[in-house]
Amino acid sequence: MGLEFLDSFLVRAALAGIGMALAAAPLGCFVVWRRMAYFGDATAHAAILGICLGLALSLPITLGILISSVVMAIFVAGFQNKGYASDTILGVASHSALAFGLVVATLFQDIRIDLMAYLVGDILTVGTSDLMLIWGGAGMVIGLLVWRWSALITATLNQELAFACGIDPKREQMILSLALAVVVAVAIKIVGVLLIVAMLIIPPATARIWSTTPERMAIFSAILGIMSALGGLYLSFSFDTPTGPTIICLASTLFIFANLLTVLRPALMR
């Protein structure tokens, strides 16, 4: 078949990183535009609980993650307009999910969960089946967002504007929640639960500097995400550092560097 190149764990890791970056970029833009960073955290934390319950009930781990993420989205939506600020509800949901997840993980000692691997990721152990999952999920998210792109942006701008064009903002919100659940499932093996939101928002935050339209911002984010993933992989391999955090370190270094450049450029041009 000529797929022998997948035998190298480095090639698999690189392909996994690229897949994740491609899916995280367009979704991450919406997370920035709609201020969903905290919601992303809550969804990621719910995944820990999902993994444990999945293992306990002998369900596929990915299914566990998707179910817990969707339940999280429904839980948070259910508390809207109930007299709590949204970040209070997200704080309750996010940290409860993390705490319950960690407790449940120790209750099921016999199923042996490598908790650290899920918290900070373990890209070097990505197997061929993981790779299929990552690219399948990434393809789904990209397809979903490209299909709904204009409707999503309209709904993000103004609800009435969306309704007037026959777009239901609630439906678009659900599509984003679903995409977020899938991206969490995709990224968990690579950067881990604790750093998924970083992968979502740092590349778009950097891309914002040079972007004049939403589309450009998404494309620049994808490029920056891929640079961070591949560069981080290389650096972590060279210096023997954990890969997930190294990827995020590189992404945030790019963010700071890009911002410094915009501040300093007028001075340098003089």
Place this chain on the structure above:
Amino acid sequence: MTLISAKNLSVEIDGKTILQPFDFTIEAGEIVTIVGPNGAGKTTFLRALIGAMPIAGGRLVSKDGLRIGYVPQKLHIDAGLPLTAQRFLNLPNAADKGLLATTLDFTGIQPLMTSQMRDLSGGELQRVLLARALLQRPDILVLDEATRGLDHLAAASFYKQIELARTQAGCAVLMVSHELHVVMAASDRVICLNGHICCQGTPEQVVITDEYKALFGGDASGMMALYRHQHDHRHDHDHEHQHQHQHQHGHHVHPE
């Protein structure tokens, strides 16, 4: 032809009645203006009619494939979202080239095309919002206090433009406005709203009704300046009782 028709429509938010049951229709090409004090439910009225609001009771029917050009009161754009006027005009669908050219000409926003939406002044933003609404080839233009924040001169020229748009595009116009003196003259029908439809009719008919005078005062200066507290005290007693009654028995309000 009837574009939107509401029968006994009522709206609640969190169990609280915002609009008591009302009937409303708007015909093709008609200009209808909603006036009323702050908190009268004017925005809710518009939102309910464009389907942006769950309705508590009654029926709402729109013409099949009704195209709505909506001009919001304001447009908050997150600092993280880069958006040129050009891109905004093509949301959600790419605008027709020929129509785009005439619309840019009509609204005079050609020089703003490459500007970021966040950088536009209030008047510029209103013109861009109007242009986008016109690009939807609307059967009906819906404007929610579109001239808020504009000075009187700018507001007057904005309304001129809307009247012109109605003539050229043949669309109906449904708008909420505070600028009574400007709006009244241009309207075919005025609806006076305060939690319910107080009165409606041609501008000439409406200004002489007691309900209208109670809300806005009889003289011209009263028409131009609205003060919520003032009207609250002036509003006739029957209505006040009615409001209290409705709040206490909020769940029995809608008849259908």
